[in-house]
Amino acid sequence: MKCKILLSLCLSSGVLLAGLVAIACGSSANSAGSGSGMGMATVSISDPATCAGPDGPFAHVYVTITDVQANVSPTAGDNDSGWQDLTPSLKSSPKQIDLLGQANNQCFLATLGDAQQLQAGNYQQIRLILADNSMSISNNACNGSANCVVLASDGSIHTLQLSSESKTGLKIPSGQIANGGFNIAAGQTKDLNIDFNTCASIVQEGNGQYRLKPVLHAGEVSTTSTSINGTVLDQSTGKPVNGTVLVALEQKDSTGVDRIIMSTLAGADGSFVFCPIPAGTYDVVILGVTSGGTAYQPSIITGVANGQTVGNVDLWPGTVTNSTATFSGLVTSQNSSNAGAVTDVELSALETVNSATYTLPLVPGIHSQSAATLTVETAANSSCSTGTDCVNYSMVLPAGGAYIGTYSSSGITLTLSAPLATYVIDGQAFVPSSGGVTDCNPSEIKSQSYTLSNAFTVNVQTLAFTQCQ
Structure with a gap:
């Protein structure tokens, strides 16, 4: 399930949006690259096809949003004065939303607040702030907690645990914003979409609790719902x-x-x-x-x-004896003092076809109903080598090579690239529960290339991350 939060940044009155109320925002001390003039920002939430029950694990996923903010600086910290408040009304009236809810139309679920004025500029960070689970909210569907999941199997309600999200927000850095930033010039009408990949963002921990590990992207969209x-x-x-x-x-x-x-x-x-x-x-x-x-x-x-x-x-x-291949390996992490350091690592399978490299999602239904990549968290345990935290992983991928073709309005012809796939396992390290802040140096490590032949179980070289936080 990918839930999308739409920030409609309206710098003219040419778009039909509800409740246009202007509130001035102060300019930032780090507003390098920002332009002159003010615009309007309206925030709503949208939702495409889901992996909800009965086939998926969740009947509902409720989160309570207390604010959405933007900053023109790609390096701005949590307390930077340049954060622009897009939804000030949510601070006094937080909004609980079912991310697996029924959309009113093909794209949009609900409005998150009235429109606000926004300084023109190139915004390179977005953050979504959630309520602490102890916060009291009206019409709470979570039986006391501000954020929760409802299981499709039995209707039971479980608190959705947060790390720092309620205090510092779910961050979307410039690397996860289309074109590296959301550029607003004075006099324009623009709409910003935050893609909240709900199902990929929820992890059941060993103690049975559910924790939010956010996976988010953003980019400019159109309120006409182009698809x-x-x-x-x-x-x-x-x-x-x-x-x-x-x-x-x-x-x-x-x-x-x-x-x-x-x-x-x-x-x-x-x-x-x-x-x-x-x-x-x-x-x-x-x-x-x-x-x-x-x-x-x-x-x-x-x-x-x-x-x-x-x-x-x-x-x-698939035309081969085994239609899938299993890639297994180890991820380790340590800090600059050569001691173990916890980090989140997103694992992707990369395949190069016709000189271009694509991400091949995991075989659906193996890891979860709709997992496209695999995110693991290193931890200290007795199996780790000295001075590291570690985690073992396993990824199930299609064994057959891809069919590929270029879009044409008159029809698409797909051609087989190779009988069997060739994969590189790519690991990208992120600060745990940061929403995409990179960790370790380097923050990305790729394995060697593995071409499938008669063996469909592959032991991947260790991805060893160092200089982690």
Whole structure:
């Protein structure tokens, strides 16, 4: 489930939005790159297709939002004076929202506050602040806690544990904002979307508690709900897949690697939609698995622009003896004093096809219903080597090579890249529960390249992170 928080930054009166009330914001001491003039900011929340029950683990995921803020500085700290308050009304009247709730239309769930004035500039950090679980709120659906999950299996309510989110906010750094920042010039009308990947952000810990480990992205969108959509079919039958289909929307990062911006599950009829999405061009990566556990070979469509439909897209059943491959390994972390240091590491599978590198999501339904990447947390235990924290991991990926083709309005032709896949396991370290603040030096480590042959169980070299916080 990817829940999206839409910040509609309205710098003119040409968009129909509720409750336009102007409140001036002070300018920042670190407003380098900001322009003159003021605009309007309206905050709402939106929600595409979900991984909610009965197929997913949760019937509801409630969070209570107390503020949304933005800063033009990519390095601004928690107490920096340049944070612009986009939703001051939430401070006195926090809003509890079901991230798995029913949208009123294809894209939008609810409004988070009246419009506020905003200084023109290039905003390179966004943060979403949640209520502490001890906060008393009206019409609380969590039986006392401000944030909770409701299990689909039995309807039981469990507190959603927070780390620093209630105090410092869920941060989205410039690296996770489309184009590296959200640029607002005086006199413009713009809308900012925060993509809250709900299901990937919730972890059940060993003690049975549920903890929020936020996965967020942001970018400019349109309030007209421009989308990318299509329908996925089994190539051998011409019918929707009898199983689970995961669709990922990807864009290149600063190094040229395609990273997952959003992901969703196709419906029973094979249809999927991403809405709203930032303006730009994307690659669509599709994985599927039958109800019996046989994985399809991935399909990749490149060069799909906002507002286009990919039509019917085929998935080919795996042709190898084992349709999946398991990659297992160890992640270690230590600080500058060569002692263990806890860090979160997001593990992705990268595959290079036709000289371009894509992120291949995990086979759906193995790790969780819609996990696209795997986030692990290192910890101290007796199996770690001296002076490190560590964690073992296992990733199940499609064994077959990808079918790939370029978008065309007249039809998309997909061609097999290779019979079997070749993967690099990529690890990116983040400060735990920071919402994307990088950790360790270097903060990214890639394994060697592994080409599948007759063996479909791969032992990956250790990813050893050093100089962590």
